[in-house]
Amino acid sequence: MTMDVEEVKRRAGPREFSPADDLPEEYRTAATRMLEFHANSEIMGAYLERPFIRQSPSLERKLAFSAKVQDEIGHGQLLYRAAESLGIKTREEMLSDLANGDGKFLNCFHYPMTEWEETPMIAFFVDGAAMRRQATLKQSSWEPYAHAMDKVCFEEGFHVKHGESILAELMNGSRKEQRLTQAAFEEWWPRILQFFGPTDDQSTHHDFAADVGLKTMTNDELRTAFLNSYLPKAETYGLEIPDEPRIRQNDDGTWDVVEDDLDWEEFFSIAKNEYEPGLGQINARKEAQAAVEWVREVLDDREAMAAGGHTGQAAD
Amino acid sequence: MIWEVFRQEAAGDYHAHCGNVHAPDREMALLFAEIQHGRRKPTNSLWVVPQDEVGEVDTDEAVFGGTTDKSYRFAQTYSVEPAAEEVEASEEEQTEAERKRGDL
Numbered sequence A: 001m002t003m004d005v006e007e008v009k010r011r012a013g014p015r016e017f018s019p020a021d022d023l024p025e026e027y028r029t030a031a032t033r034m035l036e037f038h039a040n041s042e043i044m045g046a047y048l049e050r051p052f053i054r055q056s057p058s059l060e061r062k063l064a065f066s067a068k069v070q071d072e073i074g075h076g077q078l079l080y081r082a083a084e085s086l087g088i089k090t091r092e093e094m095l096s097d098l099a100n101g102d103g104k105f106l107n108c109f110h111y112p113m114t115e116w117e118e119t120p121m122i123a124f125f126v127d128g129a130a131m132r133r134q135a136t137l138k139q140s141s142w143e144p145y146a147h148a149m150d151k152v153c154f155e156e157g158f159h160v161k162h163g164e165s166i167l168a169e170l171m172n173g174s175r176k177e178q179r180l181t182q183a184a185f186e187e188w189w190p191r192i193l194q195f196f197g198p199t200d201d202q203s204t205h206h207d208f209a210a211d212v213g214l215k216t217m218t219n220d221e222l223r224t225a226f227l228n229s230y231l232p233k234a235e236t237y238g239l240e241i242p243d244e245p246r247i248r249q250n251d252d253g254t255w256d257v258v259e260d261d262l263d264w265e266e267f268f269s270i271a272k273n274e275y276e277p278g279l280g281q282i283n284a285r286k287e288a289q290a291a292v293e294w295v296r297e298v299l300d301d302r303e304a305m306a307a308g309g310h311t312g313q314a315a316d
Numbered sequence B: 001m002i003w004e005v006f007r008q009e010a011a012g013d014y015h016a017h018c019g020n021v022h023a024p025d026r027e028m029a030l031l032f033a034e035i036q037h038g039r040r041k042p043t044n045s046l047w048v049v050p051q052d053e054v055g056e057v058d059t060d061e062a063v064f065g066g067t068t069d070k071s072y073r074f075a076q077t078y079s080v081e082p083a084a085e086e087v088e089a090s091e092e093e094q095t096e097a098e099r100k101r102g103d104l
């Protein structure tokens, strides 16, 4: 018999529910929304960084960027599987929604990234913010989500430290490198502050997701934890924190970000996939997906053949 | 017919291989698995899988992790300022993996 929402809330705890449980549609829909958003973000982040396999200034950076991009695509695949196991949407549906502009993903990945000096803004700050969040999702009540986070967090430490190593190198480099890195930071910093979304009272989906244990920390708590670690780091490397958006640490360690200093109109047009530069990102990935359509067709044919035959040797 | 058995100790844990059973069909395999593998050790769930259906690739055929130096894939390669708590935790897991592979 399908569990009712009250029972789900009562039982909610880390890794409590698995595909063996008959969960109410409300839970499965909310979990699908979170997982699909997370999976889409992994994929779109990978596409944003992919050009830097070519643009890396050294062989070491090239190797690291290709490993990182490979990891991110893998994270996307893990998360689509965890999402699919909820029975609401298939992987194909989620991937084609992402291609046709219906799939939602992280604000930061809607902006184009063209210069090497911008790479630590993603690889250090955005991966750092993502990792802060992902570490808490190891406690998610949807077991396949938590299991995916075990593997993702294992890999992410490399991403963040590699990003930090690029930042350290640039900020110890020529004056031109330092200037360009500071400019990139000023451009990306407001977007990074918006990573955790607007303050809680404006977030519509949090309450239910928290009540059923899908997530365990509020956006405000996550933003505070992120700023506590990463703002001092920015300063350590000699980055100047812009005067605006104004941010202020309270006596209890929490942070106030003056929301009026951030562009929420842009944020919400991004959230609806209506922001013009973001459409470029979406369409570029759509074209890449279309270009390898023939590969998926070959795989589907093999699967159909294996299902029809008796050998079960489809993987030869 | 042989069935491989995977036991999960508690809800939320991974199903880990714990042995196998002889059984003529799935129903009996589940019963035998329960008796042999689910009685003494803490058990929340068991998976049974026909042995023939398990694919395997091992170190005779594959070089897991590749043949070249892949240290660029690991957090401990990048020495920067002390990392955030969750990044440190990831690095510890990676260092542990490196040790187990015999690369340290």
Ligand SMILES: [Fe+2]
Pocket: A042, A071, A072, A075, A152, A156
């Ligand atoms: Fe990732």
Ligand SMILES: [Fe+2]
Pocket: A072, A127, A156, A159
């Ligand atoms: Fe990452």
